[in-house]
Amino acid sequence: MTVAAVRLAEFEPVAPRTVDLAVDGLAACYAKRDPVFSGVSFTVGRGEAVALVGANGAGKSTLLKCLMGFVSPADGKVSIFGRDLSSLKSGELRQLRSGVGFVAQKHNLVPRLTALSNVVHGMLATSSGPRNWLQALAPAESRRCALAALDRVGLADFALRRVDSLSGGQSQRVAIARALVAEPRLVLADEPAASLDPTAGEEVMEVFARVVRDTGATLIFTTHNLGHALAHAERIVGLRGGKLALDAHTRGMVAARLRGLYD
Amino acid sequence: MTDRTRTSPVPARLEWPSPLAFIAYALGIAVLVWSLDGTGWSLSELATGLPALADFFSRAFPPSLERLPSLSTALVETFQMAIAGTTVGALISVPLAIFSARGQLGTRWINTLARGTVAVFRTVPDLVWALIFVIAVGLGPFAGTLAIAVDTAGFCGRFFAEAMEDVDKGPAEALQAQGVRRIDTIFCAVIPAASPAFITTTLFALEKAVRSSVVLGLVGAGGIGLELKVAMDMFDYPTAATIILLIFGLVVIIEQAGNYTRKRVLDGH
Incomplete structure (x- = not known):
């Protein structure tokens, strides 16, 4: 059975909610090559957790870059919090991004700085300036928020440790704390557990999904781990062959039935 | 058992250069020969000069300690020039590097202006800057410090910008x-x-500044260089030997301190 057929026949359709993210007829391509994907449309409601799955090269990361405004779509549009990204000036886009948290596959922390300084950096979108460049200079409120964010991911005791002395899993949890410290309404993550061993990956995804759920933020994450997608997302959006091949609730879904996305 | 016999010929250890590469090598050698000839390079003249060198050493040793206190003061002034000039230059180079590094900050016009400024600072020799600043602020260590600052800003500006371009963008x-x-x-x-590249580059700039500040003294820009020139002009070789040994000691100390700090920084401290 094809994935598209699975989508129509077996899974619960997506019910409408207040929309935080809307993707409409989106296409993206690099240089003048064939499009990575085209005609992709879906919406994500407030507080929803959506897993974006698909084989390597299916366009998951490119789609995520389009959602962040780093890649301009070849066609279609992306709206976040009701605002069309293509109509925004750079300052407005930056303003919009301040309501978005981002976790990359690689933690992307500043290696020579402490965990607390890295998390304080997450406050810069809402509180720009030299005082939030280092935790030692940061206002008491920034330090308190950053420490609370580290506490939520279980790393308050590591606040003053340099991040290059932390394990991969711990580093990724610091990155999660940095993404969430400013209490974003939308959290995007590009394979947040892919660079970790299975045990650390499970722990990180568990912490990540729980903390995002607690804040009530909307979550969109890409993953190759169908177990993570089914365990931590309410919905799965699947890409295959440059098209949207699946958009369905995870309730009642099993990993084996999603293999078609990787054929 | 698999047949490992090769049918294709074994590749040559060295390949012949292409005609263009051959011309480039030949041109390089020709330029070297031309330069040696143009500068009067002569082993026989060097051999003739060796007795004069031996005479200098025989007259310079033992070094004279008679003027050690005043020479030490001049050495300290040289060190101060290097420290102050390097620090000011490194600080100036940070905004220059931010604006001249590709993909960081500012418009293309500002990038070009910043890169041009760094290029001018770097390409004009420190001795020329010293002559200019002697005219501007008069003889003395301040002129030398300004010359070192500008030279350091050019040196650090370029390397800081490259370091910023090379960091992980993630x-x-x-x-x-x-x-x-x-x-x-x-x-x-x-x-x-x-920052590790910033620190190591600044340390290299400091070592360079210590050596420069000796030379800058020769044009009246302060420091121990002036003392060395006077001693040589007066044929006071024992004092000149003392000065050379003092400079050697200072350079060695600065280089050792720099090596130690660089190692600590690169080890992640």
Whole structure:
């Protein structure tokens, strides 16, 4: 059975909610090559957790870059919090991004700085300036928020440790704390557990999904781990062959039935 | 058992250069020969000069300690010139590097202006800067310090910019994805990641400045260089030997301290 057929026949359709993210007829391509994907449309409601799955090269990361405004779509549009990204000036886009948290596959922390300084950096979108460049200079409120964010991911005791002395899993949890410290309404993550061993990956995804759920933020994450997608997302959006091949609730879904996305 | 016999010929150890590469090598050798000839390079003249060199050493030793206190003061002044000039130059080079590094900050016009400024600072020799500043602020260590500062700004500006261009872009992009301003990402993500290169480059600049500050004294820009020139002009070789040994000691101390600090920085401390 094809994935598209699975989508129509077996899974619960997506019910409408207040929309935080809307993707409409989106296409993206690099240089003048064939499009990575085209005609992709879906919406994500407030507080929803959506897993974006698909084989390597299916366009998951490119789609995520389009959602962040780093890649301009070849066609279609992306709206976040009701605002069309293509109509925004750079300052407005930056303003919009301040309501978005981002976790990359690689933690992307500043290696020579402490965990607390890295998390304080997450406050810069809402509180720009030299005082939030280092935790030692940061206002008491920034330090308190950053420490609370580290506490939520279980790393308050590591606040003053340099991040290059932390394990991969711990580093990724610091990155999660940095993404969430400013209490974003939308959290995007590009394979947040892919660079970790299975045990650390499970722990990180568990912490990540729980903390995002607690804040009530909307979550969109890409993953190759169908177990993570089914365990931590309410919905799965699947890409295959440059098209949207699946958009369905995870309730009642099993990993084996999603293999078609990787054929 | 698999047949491992090769049918294709064994490749040559060295390949013949292409005609263009051959011309380039020949041209390089020709330029070297031309330069040696143009500078009067002569082993026989060098051999003839060796007795004069031996005469200098025989007259210079033992070094004279008679003027050690005043020479020490001049040496300290040289060290101060190097420290002050390097620090001021390194500080000036940070904004220059931020604006001249590709993909960091500012418009193309500002990038070009910053890169041009760094190029001018770097390409004009420190001795020329010293002559200019002697005219501007008069004889003395201040002129030398200004010359070192400008020279260091050019040296560090270029290497700081390259270090900023080479750092992992991930941390800056992660912050930008969250709406952090470009200037904040530079000071939070780019400069901390480039800081080992900043520190090691500044230490190299300090070592360079110590050596430069000796030479700058020859044009009246302060420091122990002036003392060396006077001693040589007066054929006071024992005092000149003392000065040379003092300079040698200072350079060695600065280089050892620099090596130690560099090692600590590169080891992640």
